[in-house]
Amino acid sequence: MESFIHVVLYHGLRYFGHSDPASVPLFLRDIFEYNGTKADCTTVGGLNKKAMFKTRAHLGIDFQFNSAPLDEWVDAAFDAAKEWIEYVERPRREKKPRGPGAPAPAVPPPPAPSDIALRDHTAMANLFNDCLALPD
Structure with a gap:
């Protein structure tokens, strides 16, 4: 899902009006x-x-698109991505190798709880529908 946000942002920066065109x-x-x-x-x-x-590094907190629906979508998508990154990167106890020369077992994150927006595509689809219904 993060990659999809990157695609929308990239095209928005290149082809939509926004508050800082000189910095593209x-x-x-x-x-x-x-x-x-x-x-x-x-x-x-x-x-x-x-x-x-x-x-909001690099773009800055005051960056905004001229299109209200796109700006709303980007803000909400960034918030969802932040929530996902913090969930995936939260500290977990690392498992120790079990025996000489054995690699440490991988510790995957547990399944995402239902309150994490990017656990599946539903929240992003709903966000698109909500933002597309906004007046421009």
Whole structure:
């Protein structure tokens, strides 16, 4: 679901009116193109997207689209993505390896509770319907 939000945001930044058109090249670079290399030569990316969802980093708190329905959708979608990220990344006790040379077992997050908006597609579909019904 996060990827779908990225697609809508990317197209909104490029093709819809909004409060900061001069910064579009920076937004695209910082949000969609960011990557880095860790000390162990592992390439990483996506951290700026998480920061954007969690704190409105890169776009800023005052950013808005000229289209009220799109602006409403983006705000609600960001809130849902933040909730999902915080749910998935919440601290969990790590399981220890069981024996010499055994890898630590993966600890997947438990199934999402029904109050997490992005647990399935229903909340996003409802959000689209609600926002499309708004006057522009």
